[in-house]
Amino acid sequence: MPEVECEERMLIGGRLVPASGGGTFPDVNPATEERIGVAADATAADMDAAIGAARAAFDGTDWAADPAFRARCLRQLQQALAKHAEELRATIVAEAGAPVALTHGAQLDIPVEGLGWVADLAERYAWTTDLGVAEPYGIRSHRYLRREPVGVVGAITPWNFPMQINLAKVGPALAAGNTVVLKPAPDTPYTATLLGRLAAEETDLPPGVLNVVTSSRHEIGQLLAEDERVDMVSFTGSTATGRTVMRAGAGTIKKVFLELGGKSALLALDDADLKKAVGNAAFQITTHAGQGCAILTRLVLPRSRYEEGLEMLVETLRGWPYGDPTDPGNLMGPLISERQRERVRGHIATGLREGARLALGGGVPAHLPTGHYVEPTVLADVHPDATVAQEEIFGPVIAVLAHDGDDDAVRIANNSRYGLSGMVVSASDERARAVAHRVRTGTISVNGGLFYGADAPFGGYRQSGVGRESGVAGFEEYLEIKTIAETG
Structure with missing residues (x-):
């Protein structure tokens, strides 16, 4: 460079x-x-x-x-x-x-x-x-x-x-x-x-x-x-x-x-292609180390397929490339400062204290002794009202929750003081669109569509x-x- x-x-x-x-x-x-x-x-x-x-x-x-x-x-x-x-x-x-x-x-x-x-x-x-x-x-x-x-x-x-x-x-x-x-x-x-x-x-x-x-x-x-x-x-x-x-x-x-x-949710409906949902979740949470207000930091999986989706997410992130931001192969670099890293690690500790299960990561990567890095982190079994499901972390940390149908998924997505972004994944565009219309956010993706562009208004509801x-x-x-x- x-x-x-x-x-x-x-x-x-x-x-x-x-x-x-x-x-x-x-x-x-x-x-x-x-x-x-x-x-x-x-x-x-x-x-x-x-x-x-x-x-x-x-x-x-x-x-x-x-x-x-x-x-x-x-x-x-x-x-x-x-x-x-x-x-x-x-x-x-x-x-x-x-x-x-x-x-x-x-x-x-x-x-x-x-x-x-x-x-x-x-x-x-x-x-x-x-x-x-x-x-x-x-x-x-x-x-x-x-x-x-x-x-x-x-x-x-x-x-x-x-x-x-x-x-x-x-x-x-x-x-x-x-x-x-x-x-x-x-x-x-x-x-x-x-x-x-x-x-x-x-x-x-x-x-x-x-x-x-x-x-x-x-x-x-x-x-x-x-x-x-x-x-x-x-x-x-x-x-x-x-x-x-x-x-x-x-x-x-x-x-x-x-x-x-924002504390945006990715809703995978019960007919969703979990590989597609999990791929989007992994990309979102590691992009720029999760340091973005519209990043999807809650993955809401159908309860009947929860462990399947969770395992798929963990395996996807386990080999995710991250590190030196000058390397074109990395989409995840460091956090902006040591203060921010300690803040993120504090949120992870709070999540575990409140009952979340650490499925992956949670610490400082041993292979990156220099720089303000945190491992890609998956917190499972997160309650919708838990701190890590409610507070913006601004780091590579994703909270994984379970839902019991479309109405419950919408309820979980809207259980937030924020309302910035989101995504709905379903085998049916019509079904995904119907759910997306009920989520109270300023932007939302249906089956992976991208809203970003100079001509597209961006902003949020409520405290977003x-x-x-x-x-x-x-x-x-x-x-x-x-x-x-x-x-x-």
Whole structure:
């Protein structure tokens, strides 16, 4: 692979700058535990400057009024990202621990391609809608709707799929005519700062339209959510942090988009091809070491075939390749940090304490002494109300439950404070579809179908979030609606 590309500087007001206080923080490779480099550790003054630059660019330029120019800038950004794809690939693998194979999909290539879809949407979108003429109170009025950008958007992103989520927020927000302050997770700063550098050096984006602020301190993100100059906050992360962001935005009644946690279920009905169900479960729970909000972390098997399915899952995972994320043969790499590894191991211990049976894994792999790895882990005989069936673990741990028919499977799937994703497997598409319609989630797969794409809205019910990302619905999250009436 190419050398890892580092960018220590932030993008504020069109300039690549260090932190005003000169501070930095380390960027560490979770697979090697070695320092990749350092990133600027922003101060409150830096965040204030970035918000001020975004506000000035929105209020004082024609950016919001020119969708054709915005589309051109987004295509320039797409071309720059594609041109530097190999350097970006190496950086994502190094700082996120993401297997390189995944960078050819959701970690890099697909979201970069998706920028083109967003640019096309900006050009073809119906910015006005004619409501026709009416005569309220006898006043003849021609009414129409005008869709306008929200204003300044604060985008706060996590470390697990950094480029995908950065672009899922920045692309639609800019296409809609907003200006953006991006605050990435401290674990993956370079994926954001490199995006900022390419925007500054290889596009015509006006100064202040996109700003990137890195910091080791979460209170810097809090400032972004609280500031009255920011019109909207778009956040992806844990449900607990989402509540904090929502409270921070409440002070100024700003618009808040939240894409939060999940505890999604894979339902195998009693006529299911268990090999297909188990193959999907194994792939899901090991992909990026289970560090994804929409990953299917509960496998719900028919009670009459429970031991058969469990044994098949264990045998599938027993020889699963994992380890060095630079190896194209591995889809599972390390967890992001030692803190996260201890959190995952704590969940496994809780599961065993509450009565689950350890069918596979549960520990630190002996053949990987360096890096924050956990073995692929199968917890069997899990009660639907158990902690490991209710809490998001964010690691390669799957809880296996039993159901007694379609109604019971639906009940188990919906027995969650989350509602992000899911899958139903059956010999009958019609039967699987009927069950899928009853599962309360924002996305769901029928017999292995994939919902992921720039044109497909993504988000969840209940405590999995508020609003949708991607698709036309995700684009419209960044718009306001103005109703205009003219006499005559």
